[in-house]
Amino acid sequence: MQMKLRLRKIRNDTRWRMHGAACSLGTINPELYKTDELEGEYDQYPDDHIGRVWLQLEYFSDSEKLLVNLIKAKNLPSRLIGSINACDPYVRLYLMPDERRYLQTKTRRKTCNPRFDETFCFQITAKELEDRALKLTFYDVDRDKKHQVIGHVLCLLKDLAPWEGKRMIRRDLEREVSLSPRQLGQLELTLCYNDNLERLTVTVGAARQLKVEDDRSDKNEFQARIALMQQTKVTKTKKTGVVKGTDSPSFYESFNFKVAPDALDTTAVCVTVTVGKKSDNVVGRVQLGSFMFSRGKALEHWDQMVARKREHVKQWHTLS
Template sequence: MFTHTDPTLLSEASMLFAYPSCRGMPRWAIYTIFAAGALLILICCLCICVKCCCKGNKKKKKKKKDEKINLNGMNGKTTAALVQPDVTDVDYGTAKKERGKLLYSLDYSAAQSELTVGIKQANNLMAMDLGGTSDPYVKVYIIPDKIKTCETKVFRHTLNPVFNEQFNFPISKSTLLKSTVVMQVFDFNRFSKHNIIGELRVELSNVDWNHVIEEWKPLAEPAKFEEENLGEICFSLRYVPTAGKLTVVILEAKNLKSMDISGNSDPYVKVQLALDKRKWKKRKTSIKKNSLNPYYNESFTFDVSFDQIQRVNLVISVWDHDAMTRNDAMGKIFLGCDASGNQLRHWADMLSNPRRPIAQWHNLLSAEQVNSTLTLKKKIPLVSKMPF
């Protein structure tokens, strides 16, 4: 005789027989274990799906990118088209660069036989530094004689400097009509060669001297027949006002002019002080045989009071030593309150940073240019003895 049994009891009994280890466990614990296991399996499946999808998308993007590059290359819209432009965009094999504009003025005084060149300002100069700016200054000289070279002050981190400087050049009317004014804009670098941004060359025979000329002109690419390069020299300056000590360290020179038949030179450096435009003190380095890039690292210290430092000019000259004949001047510059351009800036940096050595590279000029600008007098006369 069969009796009626509750289905719920049968299901629970079957579970107990199927999972003996679950005997005696509460129902909620069993449900929790099953739920946790199912959630873990779901998470694993989801991660696998996401990974597969991302991998597929990357392949599709890479494929599309390759297709885009290939298509753009065929259409001439990539940077490859800029590297190799169409014939219509080429100007004698080189693309024109916008170097900026320069505002200058010219005025000639026939009574004084003097030409005044004004460097007013520049606009939209080419950026030469990584930060998208430049440190511009302007160099002015007259060719073919080139007896004098002038430089403006350096303006930091700008493409639109306002100079407002004037330079006077003694020149006769007949020489004026055969000369050309050269205005070169450079980017200043303390520890390397200064990069030229652009230049203007104005033939003075084409100028109407009945009135003052003032005009904007775009800067052009530097001429291939640039002036003779005499080399560069690097030295440091240090002044201690309390002790009255001026220290000049001649560090090195490079790209000096060859003076010997062998193609080399035997250079040494002469360091000279002039007080009130009169020769005062001098020292010189050792001689470096057969070198156009000599390294010296030689230091010279002079006693110069704070009152004298305002009236002193420092003359640095490079000479080629000859055992049998007279030594030849290879290049020269001078610094001091009477200097201009980079030389004046180096001197001012030394004075504004007492006790700290300030090093800088300088382009050498011809001895004739420096001598005509500095116009040194004879050596300081000795104090005469008191009469008895």
């Protein structure tokens, strides 16, 4: 009888300890649920959705560093119909308006729901934060090793102030984003590439509705500057004549550049419209080139030029 009582007591003590342990393990830790919006398991996506991204920002004023933790993305488009994982995405991060420098994630293979968990650091002063924007551009590397733009996310840093602790952000990708809230005007450009002559021709046509400050005495004196960039370095610069007396000047000047066929993927053309006598009075610019330099309509224009060699491909572009 004493042995039975002793065994029963041991079993009861064991049950109590197991029950206590279960309660301890099952206790909700608020820290684990602070960012449950990151999970997004029940998110609804519209029919034309091209992806959603989750990231975390933190700014350290003492060291003037902006940390960007790119956590994950979901619902990126699959390049093959009927497949849910035909996507090899990676992301480039820019501090706009500087598009020459960027940081880049590793490529995630065969997933439309990549988990990145990568942290990037930008050196920037607190004052500069007011005029900068964080831009994320998503790419997909297809079977032919071509880098196709999926979409973009733009975060105006001034809208995230005050910077106190970590900022959790969830955004949907967009096909086009613009840093400037106001229209700076449009510019007509024509591209032509002759592979036999290894010649790239850029024709600066008309501009329309250029926006400048009203109090400028030379507000209707415009010029366009064309810069050829290779491997992010400006190798040659040319200028149109000055057109006066209108906010919709017609330039219609053509410029030729020597570019080898195998250098097209590392080449870009930046056309900058300036006002007045000083070349640093910039109205806006358009950058055309391969996937390394351009996106959206600018990239489409360049790709059309490459595909339709020796043809003159014309398109209007919005200045930025």
